[in-house]
Amino acid sequence: MSNQYNIGVIVGSLRADSYNLKVAKAITKLFPTNYSFKFINISELPLYNQEADQQVPAVVANFKAQIKSCDGIIFATPEYNRSIPGVLKNAIDQGSRPWGDNSWNGIPAGVLGVSIGNISTAIAQQHLRNSLAFLNMPTMNQPECFLKWYDDMVDAQGNISPKSKDFLQPWADTFAKFVSHNVAK
Template sequence: MAKPKIGVIVGSNSKTSINKQLAHGLVNLVQDQADFEFLDLSGLPIYNRDDDADAYPAAFTAFKDKVRGKDGILLVTPEHNRSVPAYLKNALDGASRPYGSGAWNGIPAGIIGTSTGGPATSMAQQHLRNIIVFLDMPAMAQPEGFIRWTDRLVSADGKVAEASEKFLRGYMDHFLAWVAKHPKQ
């Protein structure tokens, strides 16, 4: 059986994103079990509904094609003001439009994120889960991944700390099983 194709979307545009570091650590844990591709959001314009009727932005069309080629999507998100970062929400909105041509439909997804604060990214993940369910993405509910960041969580070379490896590997194993159980429609 072919390895699943997983799109990894990091909801941060920070050059020093701890969520990007977490995403690389997660992929390194199970890199032999799937083909992972980090989907870059940096070239996407701000979504504008007026574009639905006009020429849709080429950057969104190319992004949608990449999304459609995936068997699953791993969303790794920070939390901004107790919600989903605008950077990530813009990508979700743009790739769901024009109406009837959304790229997300039927693609299973997992959500995880890290923050230095106590509740980690729990509110952003709750909001994100509501959004992706509306976009018709089967959303993995358990295990939840509200990860408190420490400088030792993921090393510079992408290795997850031993103290967190069991949980994070389990999360990724469960995510890959979720993708296999919910083949995209």
């Protein structure tokens, strides 16, 4: 019998029609059936303020609990001004604080990103990887996943187009194996 793996998905865009959200939802369909997914909302987190470390707000405590319940995390990030969006950086900071209570510690991570630009999210992903290394998250290095958005990449039923599925299926397969070998229990 296969182990069950619970994967958190954090999308670094708050836009309702986000390309990263569409791809993140669609890629979950490419995983084995023993992988379940929970999209973790970052839109309600207050801006990180160290003064709140003494009395962590309930929304932040709930966010941290959701992270800790995951066997792996997929980060789907756009690229804003050659880096990660502020909302994603805020979520990373909230999850890592107060000092000594790093909710991300030891959780395997996968990074992907979608953009309309020719270099996609290459620089944002590198910036994100720097933070994940500091937070002690083992992060899948290969295959990398930089996607340039095109119309119909995700169809009306939320499925990846055949053209992109050939690229994304190996990413999903590799991340599934990565989690099973690196899960922090």
